[in-house]
Structure formats: C-alpha cells, structure tokens
Amino acid sequence: MSVKEPYARDRVSFGVIASAAVVVLIVVVGLFVYFGRDDATSGGDGAPATVGAAGEGFGTPEVDILGRRVDIPNNPAGQPLPQDPTRQRKPTDPDWLTAAPEGTTAPQGWQRVYGASVPFSTSDGPTHIEDGLAVGYSHTPQGAVLAAAQITYRLNARPADRDLYVRQVRVSAQQIAAYDKALSQDKLPEQQPEKVTRYFVASDAFKVENYADDLAIIQLAARGPVVDGKQLWAALRLVMVWDAGDWRLKPATSNNTQTEYIESMNGWTKW
Numbered sequence: 001m002s003v004k005e006p007y008a009r010d011r012v013s014f015g016v017i018a019s020a021a022v023v024v025l026i027v028v029v030g031l032f033v034y035f036g037r038d039d040a041t042s043g044g045d046g047a048p049a050t051v052g053a054a055g056e057g058f059g060t061p062e063v064d065i066l067g068r069r070v071d072i073p074n075n076p077a078g079q080p081l082p083q084d085p086t087r088q089r090k091p092t093d094p095d096w097l098t099a100a101p102e103g104t105t106a107p108q109g110w111q112r113v114y115g116a117s118v119p120f121s122t123s124d125g126p127t128h129i130e131d132g133l134a135v136g137y138s139h140t141p142q143g144a145v146l147a148a149a150q151i152t153y154r155l156n157a158r159p160a161d162r163d164l165y166v167r168q169v170r171v172s173a174q175q176i177a178a179y180d181k182a183l184s185q186d187k188l189p190e191q192q193p194e195k196v197t198r199y200f201v202a203s204d205a206f207k208v209e210n211y212a213d214d215l216a217i218i219q220l221a222a223r224g225p226v227v228d229g230k231q232l233w234a235a236l237r238l239v240m241v242w243d244a245g246d247w248r249l250k251p252a253t254s255n256n257t258q259t260e261y262i263e264s265m266n267g268w269t270k271w
Contacts, residue, residue, distance in 0.1 A: 058108060064201045066223065070117050071108045077132045078113040080120060087123035088138050097208045101142040104271045115197025116153040119146055119271060126150065133164055137247045141208045144216035144240045147247035149203065152220075152238060155249075157197050159188040170241050170250045204233060205268035216240045216247070221268055224261055232261040 055074035064070050073079040087102045089095060103109050103122030110117050118134070120126065124143040127136030134150050137143035151168045155161065165171065165179055182188050192200075201222070209217040217239055224234040236259050239250040 058111075061107070062112070064117060065198055066201055068110075068202065069107070070110050070112045070202070073111050073113070075129065076114060077129045078111050078118065078120065078126075078134055079108070080126050080128055080134070080136075081108060081122045083125070083127055084122055085138070088140055089142060097141050097211060098269050099142065100206075100269050100271055101146055109271075110202050113154060114157040115192060115194060116157040116200035117202045118150045118153050119202065121146055131163060132161075133168060135168075135246055139213070139242060141211045141216060144211070144242075144247050145206050145208065145218055145220075148216075148218045148238045148240050148249065149206075149220060151249045152236075153200050156200055157192050158190065159192070160190040168246075168248050170243060170248045175251065202271065205265055205270045207235075207268050209237070214242050216242075219268075221262065221265065227261075230263055232263055233265065235260050235262050 056079060057074050058079065059072040059074060061069055061071045081103055084102070089099050093099070101119070101121035101124040104119045106122075108120065110119055113134075120134075121142070124138035124140055124146055125136045126134035126146065129135075134154070137147040147168075151164070155164055155169070158164065160183055162179070162183065166176060171179070179188075203220040203222045205221045207219040207221070209219060211217075217237065219235050219237050221233040221235045224232040226232070239252075240247045241250050242248075
C-alpha cells in the first residue's frame with residue numbers, strides 16, 4: 001500500500017529516521033526538477049578495481065544515525081572494491097531483476113563519500129574512481145541500481161560538482177546552461193554541511209520496475225516517518241540510461257509521482 005498525498009505534520013512522529021528520508025528526497029527532487037525541465041563516462045564490465053590518487057584503504061568505521069556501519073575511505077571520493085564479474089546476474093537467471101549486488105552487506109560495502117553513504121559492490125561496480133567520480137558499473141539491473149544510488153547521493157552532497165552533473169547525468173546543452181547560471185549565482189553549495197549530509201544514509205531496499213539494455217527504472221526506499229504507529233518508507237523513482245558504456249541518471253522533468261510513501265517492503269530487494 002502506498003501513501004501518495006503529503007502526510008500531516010501533526011500526525012507524524014519525527015525523529016532521525018524520518019529526517020533521513022525526507023531531507024534526501026527534498027534535495028533530489030529540488031535539484032533535478034529545477035534543471036530538468038527540458039529535455040562519456042568510462043565503464044566496462046569486470047574491469048579491475050582501482051583507486052584515485054587521494055589515498056587508499058580505510059579509516060576507523062563509524063555508525064550512521066540509524067546505528068548502521070558505514071566505512072570511511074581514505075580517498076574522500078570512495079574506494080572501489082575488488083571485482084568478481086562471474087558473480088554478476090545473467091538475463092536467464094530467475095533473480096535477474098531482484099538479486100542484490102554482491103558485497104554491499106559486508107564491511108566496506110557502504111562508504112561515506114563527501115558525507116553521504118553510498119554502496120560499493122564486489123560484482124557490479126563501481127570499478128574505479130576517475131577524476132573524483134565513481135564509474136564502471138555493470139550492464140545489469142544491479143549495476144543500474146548501484147549507479148542510481150551513487151550518482152543521486154553524491155549530487156545531493158555536492159550540488160555544485162559540475163563534472164558529476166555533466167558526465168553522470170544525461171543532460172542537454174540547455175540544462176547545462178541553466179546549471180552553469182545557477183553556479184554563477186551561487187545557488188548551489190559546493191559541499192552540503194554535516195548537519196545535512198548526516199541524513200544521507202543508506203536506503204533500505206530497491207526495486208527494478210523496468211529494465212532494458214538502454215534504460216532502467218529504479219526505485220530506492222529510505223526509511224521514513226512513523227504515521228499512526230506505522231513505519232513508512234519514502235520511495236524515490238529514478239530513471240537510468242546506458243550511455244557511452246556506463247549508467248547515467250536521467251533528470252526528472254516534473255515532481256509528479258517522483259516520490260511516494262509505502263507501508264511495506266514486500267516485493268522490494270534489501271541490500
């Protein structure tokens with residue numbers, strides 16, 4: 001069951017769990033809708049994982065506001081994990097659309113990157129860090145899901161990261177012009193403060209609504225508010241396109257049906 005109408009604030013018991021979902025969704029919709037009114041990242045399935053020049057390894061792990069482990073890479077852009085492409089699902093597998101990528105439940109599977117928790121797998125990417133961007137996702141539903149979470153959360157944490165926006169979001173020249181105008185007017189922060197990014201925590205589950213070789217429709221479910229004693233999850237719909245050998249995010253053209261609140265995780269895949 002879903003709850004699509006806005007919930008009444010006087011009926012909601014807010015806490016850090018509610019804030020975690022709400023803050024993320026507001027920022028995502030606000031940014032992508034604003035720049036998405038008009039309609040060559042490198043990839044490669046099974047490429048060896050490498051790290052950028054900023055360092056390798058991990059510091060002391062921490063816990064997020066929900067009490068879950070999140071690892072702290074020495075490279076602030078994140079550290080890809082060793083890849084085993086033989087673990088990728090195939091179209092003939094019965095769980096082709098429903099399997100979770102390998103490695104996200106193990107240590108280092110969720111890393112704090114620029115303040116946001118993002119997933120790293122050992123099967124479907126990202127395979128490497130290139131100019132501060134996580135790239136190299138498998139051409140699978142699992143690769144699309146990983147890319148959706150990575151790109152969305154990174155852009156939330158660093159709205160003024162132009163390289164990320166231009167290279168990992170499917171944008172037109174007109175959209176880039178609008179984005180550059182906002183940058184010139186200082187409308188986008190270079191880095192969100194910790195009081196904001198602390199709520200950019202890992203989503204609980206995902207769903208692949210539709211998948212084709214060139215397009216995937218993904219939903220991410222983040223733990224949301226408790227309404228009338230019922231736990232809700234805020235579900236965000238994202239569209240990914242396969243372009244130049246990797247997955248890129250297609251911006252929303254409106255805020256209609258972008259998010260909804262659901263009362264059950266039935267039919268969803270937990271990370």
